[in-house]
Amino acid sequence: MEIQNINVSSYPNSKKIYVEGKLHPIRVAMREITQYPTVTIENGERIETPNAPVTVYDTSGPFTDPEIEIDINRGLPRIREEWIEKRDDTEVLNDITSEYGKARRDDHSLDPIRFPINHKPRRAKDGHNVTQMHYARKGIITPEMEYVAIRENLDNEKRGIKSHITPELVREEIAAGRAIIAANINHPEAEPMIIGKAFSVKLNTNIGNSALSSGISEEVEKAVWSCYWGGDTLMDLSTGNNIHETREWIIRNCPVPVGTVPIYQALEKVNGDVRKLTWEIYRDTLIEQCEQGVDYFTIHAGVLREHADLVENRLTGCVSRGGSIMVQWCVEHDQESFLFTHFEEICEILNKYDVAVSLGDGMRPGSTHDANDRAQFLELEVLGKLTETAWRHDVQVIIEGPGHVPMHKIKENMEKQVSACHEAPFYTLGPLTTDIAPGYDHITSAIGAAIISNLGTAMICYVTPKEHLSLPDLADVREGVIAYKIAAHAADLAKGFPGANVRDDALSKARYEFRWKDQFNLSLDPEKAKRYYLESRRNAPDADDRFCTMCGPNFCAMRISQNIAESCRQK
Amino acid sequence: MEIQNINVSSYPNSKKIYVEGKLHPIRVAMREITQYPTVTIENGERIETPNAPVTVYDTSGPFTDPEIEIDINRGLPRIREEWIEKRDDTEVLNDITSEYGKARRDDHSLDPIRFPINHKPRRAKDGHNVTQMHYARKGIITPEMEYVAIRENLDNEKRGIKSHITPELVREEIAAGRAIIAANINHPEAEPMIIGKAFSVKLNTNIGNSALSSGISEEVEKAVWSCYWGGDTLMDLSTGNNIHETREWIIRNCPVPVGTVPIYQALEKVNGDVRKLTWEIYRDTLIEQCEQGVDYFTIHAGVLREHADLVENRLTGCVSRGGSIMVQWCVEHDQESFLFTHFEEICEILNKYDVAVSLGDGMRPGSTHDANDRAQFLELEVLGKLTETAWRHDVQVIIEGPGHVPMHKIKENMEKQVSACHEAPFYTLGPLTTDIAPGYDHITSAIGAAIISNLGTAMICYVTPKEHLSLPDLADVREGVIAYKIAAHAADLAKGFPGANVRDDALSKARYEFRWKDQFNLSLDPEKAKRYYLESRRNAPDADDRFCTMCGPNFCAMRISQNIAESCRQK
Secondary structure, three states: OOOOOOOOOOOOOEEEEEEEOOOOOOEEEEEEEOOOOEEEEEOOEEEEEOOOOEEEOOOOHHHHOOOOOOOOOOOOOOOOHHHHHHHOOEEEOOOOOOHHHHHHHHOHHHHHHOOOOOOOOEEEOOOOOOOHHHHHHOOOOOHHHHHHHHHHHOOHHHHOOOOOOOHHHHHHHHHOOOEEOOOOOOOOOOOOOOEEOOOOOEEEEEEOOOOOOOOHHHHHHHHHHHHHHOOOEEEEOOOOOOHHHHHHHHHHOOOOOEEEOHHHHHHHHOOOOHHHOOHHHHHHHHHHHHHHOOOEEEEOOOOOOOHHHHHHHOOOOOOOHHHHHHHHHHHHHOOOOHHHHOHHHHHHHHOOOOOEEEEOOOOOOOOHHHOOOHHHHHHHHHHHHHHHHHHHOOOOEEEEEOOEOOHHHHHHHHHHHHHHOOOOOEEEEOOEOOOOOOOOHHHHHHHHHHHHHHOOOOEEEOOOOOOOOOOOOHHHHHHHHHHHHHHHHHHHHHHOOOOOHHHHHHHHHHHHOOOHHHHHHOOOOHHHHHHHHHHOOOOOOOOOOOOOOOOOHHHOHHHHHHHHHHHHHHO | OOOOOOOOOOOOOEEEEEEEOOOOOOEEEEEEEOOOOEEEEEOOEEEEEOOOOEEEOOOOHHHHOOOOOOOOOOOOOOOOHHHHHHHOOEEEOOOOOOHHHHHHHHOHHHHHHOOOOOOOOEEEOOOOOOOHHHHHHOOOOOHHHHHHHHHHHOOHHHHOOOOOOOHHHHHHHHHOOOEEOOOOOOOOOOOOOOEEOOOOOEEEEEEOOOOOOOOHHHHHHHHHHHHHHOOOEEEEOOOOOOHHHHHHHHHHOOOOOEEEOHHHHHHHHOOOOHHHOOHHHHHHHHHHHHHHOOOEEEEOOOOOOOHHHHHHHOOOOOOOHHHHHHHHHHHHHOOOOHHHHOHHHHHHHHOOOOOEEEEOOOOOOOOHHHOOOHHHHHHHHHHHHHHHHHHHOOOOEEEEEOOEOOHHHHHHHHHHHHHHOOOOOEEEEOOEOOOOOOOOHHHHHHHHHHHHHHOOOOEEEOOOOOOOOOOOOHHHHHHHHHHHHHHHHHHHHHHOOOOOHHHHHHHHHHHHOOOHHHHHHHOOOHHHHHHHHHHOOOOOOOOOOOOOOOOOHHHOHHHHHHHHHHHHHHO
């Protein structure tokens, strides 16, 4: 199989820049947007005053660097390989070690859809722990830590903006469990990024085929597309065919951390029959995925046997796929969940590859009606205990959260998470603040996501307009990502994140000065902004007019305002 | 001119119902959505349990009542005419009294575009004051007051939901200035609605042509369309040709209150030359519009001469059209604003027709950078004084607010308004919580609108995706209205508004029970929800499947959850 290269156009008036590390030989990728000068007429003379370029956080990876040749069939450059090797605490295995991985490898009927290059897996040497938390607790500032410190700051130093973010702060936050860098040693293609409330709010996107839809090439395209628009991490939630092979293509081409929910694939392996699920199958799935390079696993280990009864009074029962599978397993077997009973063992696997745990919220509410109920809060207590366990093994942890929460219950939800889970980063899906708008749930949930991020949630999982109705296509992914970039950025502004206002202020200034092109280029979606503008100005496209169709020339407040200022100046 | 009747399809599975008044012979329109029964199989037997219909607030007026024949060229039924007549404090004038209105009437070149029916204007008899506030303060519960009390409550009584909203509460809130019913005696076609923080959050939509776009028929279509999707009030911001005639068509066909910004038309009358604006031209414009039936006027009377300097330190100066016009007028004439100096006289005109004042925020911030600055807060103080003046004349008042405010400054903005303006209802545009997403400002601002509504804002002015870029078309109006319905409703839920959760819970239950059609029908946009669903199920359209394409049959949490519940029940 050959996948066609995916075309994402480069961002307009932008160039990829790299900022070099001071502690490590690293190059941190960013995007610099150049601006046109401000033009004024003074005493009949045209004066151009330059506007400084604006540096923005860039999740698109090498896809938007014209200097790097992209070949989907070879995968992205493995930028972290050298850093990992240098630590000298890992070894390249001769062979993959999961039974399932081997079986897939030996099945030659899969050759046509296999990723062409076979990278051997890497694992911690015996007796070693290779997680970023482990290093952080030992006082080591890794290249990954310096990378994210530089990345978070953008051009703050150049602008003289004071920032609390230093490589040492990154280390401290990771050591304390308040932040994570999800960076499997088998996914060296990913550019390090950090999730934690001291840092800019991140957004996760979900892709993945279901039994009813889409193939490998479409999923890889969605992954690249999601990064292009601003997705910080990517969850592959595939439940259909060829999950293993699809994942390989995605990881090899993904510049951001990739997450999965291993129970989905484990269930596929037993043909969807929950009764046949076993710890052994699950364990083999973990190893299979660790060796492919998955950066974080959603594990619903907080769903206990006793929780089956708790959802009885709910309007919408249990709406977590993983959660409902585990409840069913517990009920069918009349046993405690193997994810819970084997959690220590899971941690011992994960810290050999540095895979982070995203503790799944199997009891999250599926409607505003069920928000903040006993089922959810009891599970949070269990997640708090599991966090302690994971931290004992230096495994990095984030906590998944709802879902559906009306606005007046969001604060309580956040506070409960912080106290129950010892400040481990919160990672919420929305939450949706009302249930009456299917088809618009990117909006019902962007409201909740902005509010909860402002209260301290570190990462928000996007919701597309198709939520509850069908799987998103490329257009939906774009809508969902932008809605969530808005929520995340609105929270960064509200939190006073260092430099967060630079892009807002630059765009506002461009708007006020009728620098239309800069207004488009500085926006989250330059193509759409420009298209909307041009649609209304078909007669004079591309003109840098001092008004727009909204008010017309006589009623443009900004023009009048400037005229007043000018006439005041001339008096 | 004949305008084709505008087709808005009736809402699916819905019927128009009318609830009768107890104090007055009134019929309050609502929409009732019927639901399918819940189907369960018990002991092999199919059991159908009915689901009660859901009553929702309906802004669409007679357009969705099949019993009423709609003819755009005749206008809507004049439901309030009898109520007004009965009060016996108004008289029908033999002729319109504005100079401009007469000139337009006598200009026969306008005959082809004129609304075909000529309703004579009504005005308070000498010595009478006909505002709802006037009646309220006298202890009178008008039919309008009873109408809105019933309308706010929907079917709460039938459901046994306790509600604080009674006709007497409505009267008290209006008497205290905390709520308004904008209901010009010359717009008897409108169904009464209330704006105030004790009531459900309302949303305003803006339509209107500019010098560069659209004609009468398009504007009427947008007005009807906006009401169909849920707009509670409608501002006609036209600034192009034939404003007078366009407005007549809109008002005669508009089932919700109509607002304008009279200074726009006044400026058109002097060909856009601010220097030529006079109090006399403005006054004549007010009377012209009062007699047509405009229900509320935005008046930027709080913009003072001294404010010209205040915007100097701003990033985006003055972005209010009306505000910038008045600042320019003050600067050019070196005089105080005639809107301010003649405000008492304005109130004396308005209380003869019961037109409410929406005190314009000429100094609202045009960027997150300029939020909550001195210019805005000083103007709020002036608006507070003007509110006192208006209330002395029993003129109903709402206060306009920003605009652009980052999340952490929203609360301060709201609190400042409440204290400066004595709890007069706040009516905000958004606010946008970030400036980096032109093309998506319905989302950047829905976040702010939801938050500020929850804090007590009574009405939010919608923003469409085209904001800052171009005038909205029908599709944009729909997107903007739905985004704001979401914000308003999320706030109602958070405020614990009586019965607000009924629709959410019904939709959630339908979702959980795989009653797909009910899920669509109960949603804010049934057509879109259904379309998204069907696009993914082209092979089995219309099927009431117990899963969707998102997760496929094996991974449907809700199905698993129900299976567990069933198997528990059978044990």
